[in-house]
Amino acid sequence: MELRHLRYFLAVAEASNFTKAAEVLGIGQPPLSQQIKSLEEELGADLFKRTARGAELTFVGEVFAEEARLVLESADRASRVAKRAARGEVGHLRMGFTGTAAFNPKFSDLIRRFREGFPDAELTLHEATSGVLLEALEAGRLDVAVVRPERRRTTTLLLQDWDEEPMMVAIPVGHRLTGRKRIALAELADEAFVQVPREAGSALFDDIVAACNAAGFEPRMTQPAPQIASAVTLVAAGLGVSVVPKAITQAQVAGVIYRPIVGNALHARLAIASRRGDTSAVVSNLISLA
Template structure:
């Protein structure tokens, strides 16, 4: 039994005779008769009453006709779904992003535009820092990621710039640093500083440290936070000051302020990153949306 025989059966029922069905298919009548016989043998029951006036369904044929109708409809839907997945119109896209990035209007614009253009694609957003996102991409646990500083020496990854942020000093409102903000990084020497563990985002960490060293600043680390949100809360609690991307202030708790520093001019390019060998069509549709307009403008 195959789908071809099922379609022959449905055509015969619809036309009411084997000869009429043979013409509509088209197929030679003896070949159609033989296919119907093979189908009945496969089913193990007589499906059609044959007479000079045409064909009618047996009791078994009635039940078989109902089920085959549903089966063929499901098969056609399965084909349409497969085609839509292959075109990136359907399926699931696993996207890595930090919670803070979801507050950036340019990034929400990207995600909203993608959802508008491809509503049948389920966007599974997974909250991860930049370092773990890279590892998840390499292990095929993510389809794409939004992060700072993807490794430039990894030929297996591709990226597209989405947004460029800057670094700012973050301090508790009412503190001396907030009331008399310094102009340069070196003025922060000796201040209680909140930092993060290098293992979370090594490339980002190292670039910041190099920027600090060039400016003559050595952080006096008194507390570490696991992510930007935690670091903001520690600043709000009066544990110290820190340096963070300016966009994080969109989600800052009450009592936290930020100030730019003249010599803290390191650009923070936020990138859409994906595997060079990515085969999921939905990934390429997301890339198309990102490349269709300039998110940095």
């Protein structure tokens, strides 16, 4: 029994006439009659009573018609869902993001537009450092991630530059440089730095060290922080200063002041990371919005 047999049967049932049903289906009346006869033989029961005026459903035919309609409705629904899945309108997207990305207005706008454009797609968000996110992406635990680019090369991941923002200096209230509108990196030569370490996976650490070296000193990294947001909290506690992306300034942590760096010497980049060759439509939809 095939779906077409059910459609043929219901067409005859609705028309109560083989000839009219054949016209609706666009096939000949003899082939239609043969299909119905084969269906009846398979079921071991008559579905129609042939009359001078056409065809009437038997009791078995009436019962079978109810179930046939449900089967076809389910098949049509399955077809629609499959086509929507192929377009990425439904499905599950596991998306990672580094902590500071959450403070970037482009990130919140991306999530909002994805939700509006694909309301039936399930979105799960995971926050972690860039290194952890990229490892999870390579392992297949994530589908896409917003990260701070790494210097390490990978053949399995694709990183597309997405945004760039200036870095700022975070200093505690009452610091000697509080009165400055801008701070030169050289003025931080004697300061203790609170930064996310190189092991966390982001290239920011190396960029900060290189910029400080260019300013004539080696930064004194005294207190590692698990996340950039955590570094700001440690600055408020008086453990040192920190160089952070501008987006983090939206985190109004009591006891911390942010100042631009003279000459805009440092910038932090965000990238959209995905697996090379990933054919997922829902991933493609997210990236197209980005």
